[in-house]
Amino acid sequence: MSRMFVPGPVDVADEVLQAQAAPMLPHRSKEFEAIFRRASEKSQQLFYTKQRVFLTASSGTGLQEAAIRNFVHKRVLCVVNGAFADRWYEVAVYNGKEADELAFEWDTPASPDQVADTVKQGGYEALTIVHNETSTGLQNPVKEIAQAVHAIAPNTLILVDAVSSLGGAKIEMDACGIDMLLTSSQKCLALPPGLALGAVSDRAMKKAETVENRGWYFDLIRMEKHRNKDSSPATPAMSLIYALDFQLDRILAEGLDNRFARHSAMAKRVQEWADAHDLSMYAPEGYRSQTVTTIKNDRRISISELNTFLKQREMRIANGYGKLKDRTFRIAHMGETQMDDIEILLETMEEYLQKA
Numbered sequence: 001m002s003r004m005f006v007p008g009p010v011d012v013a014d015e016v017l018q019a020q021a022a023p024m025l026p027h028r029s030k031e032f033e034a035i036f037r038r039a040s041e042k043s044q045q046l047f048y049t050k051q052r053v054f055l056t057a058s059s060g061t062g063l064q065e066a067a068i069r070n071f072v073h074k075r076v077l078c079v080v081n082g083a084f085a086d087r088w089y090e091v092a093v094y095n096g097k098e099a100d101e102l103a104f105e106w107d108t109p110a111s112p113d114q115v116a117d118t119v120k121q122g123g124y125e126a127l128t129i130v131h132n133e134t135s136t137g138l139q140n141p142v143k144e145i146a147q148a149v150h151a152i153a154p155n156t157l158i159l160v161d162a163v164s165s166l167g168g169a170k171i172e173m174d175a176c177g178i179d180m181l182l183t184s185s186q187k188c189l190a191l192p193p194g195l196a197l198g199a200v201s202d203r204a205m206k207k208a209e210t211v212e213n214r215g216w217y218f219d220l221i222r223m224e225k226h227r228n229k230d231s232s233p234a235t236p237a238m239s240l241i242y243a244l245d246f247q248l249d250r251i252l253a254e255g256l257d258n259r260f261a262r263h264s265a266m267a268k269r270v271q272e273w274a275d276a277h278d279l280s281m282y283a284p285e286g287y288r289s290q291t292v293t294t295i296k297n298d299r300r301i302s303i304s305e306l307n308t309f310l311k312q313r314e315m316r317i318a319n320g321y322g323k324l325k326d327r328t329f330r331i332a333h334m335g336e337t338q339m340d341d342i343e344i345l346l347e348t349m350e351e352y353l354q355k356a
């Protein structure tokens, strides 16, 4: 396996790639329906939920759009402190909703009190927030935000993007009272891209029944009718579901708490390394991602040259995202990545820094 320290698509274990190679079945067959049900039921453990988990043949953005189309009749508040939160806001605008943005600086976590106050004043049906901003390596205090919003505006639905954290950092859907929690296959689940997973609460499903123009492909009411028969309205991404079924066994065998501890230890190691090399973190202490670390490029390293050097050793890291390009760089430590891989990366980066 190569070593890709980029925040998705990540390296996929050979045996998981192999799981995709199982022969096709008719998707409306008892054999495939059993696999579909198994994968969807096992996924509930990842989300810490008893609620339904939809598996869609799309990337995560598809479910950002599904959330807007199904749960927002008119007014939605989008909390924005990074590029993917901004995308969700755009998705709402492009779907013709009255979307308001509650913006924070990209290096600032969303404040629970400010979010709750804004929700109360605006009378929003739903709010969107990103748990783990892949563009900044900042983790928002989603649990505290959900609590504050429940206390002040109990009818507002809470829609959370955990695309780059679910399966790598603990986020408990039911305990937090989240109404939709969504992720993509190509990040902490260490699967190929093309599958999205979204868990949805009963009350959100009730709301969806009242929302017009939910579209067709991502109409969750239609999807639910099929899901109840272990199926989907359109042809599912079968090979990816084979791989998900297999990978969930590997993830659950590792143990979720062990998996989170592995991710957190790698994050800590990268932070310590940066500190020892006069490089500072982009996200403030207490709000740093467990799955991707964003480091300020205080030493003005040429990220493209560094990556050229790393690629000769079959490794690569990620430049800063969008406006943070070259001002920051990102080291992802998610999915299959182990501490030994991180040690090799850091040693190689050290070698480059000494040469440069």
Ligand SMILES: Cc1ncc(COP(=O)(O)O)c(C=O)c1O
Residues within 6 Å of the ligand: 008, 059, 060, 061, 062, 084, 130, 132, 133, 134, 135, 161, 162, 163, 164, 184
């Ligand atoms: C936090 C976050 N949300 C949403 C997305 C979009 O997901 P996808 O590329 O699976 O559509 C990404 C992609 O990197 C992401 O990191």
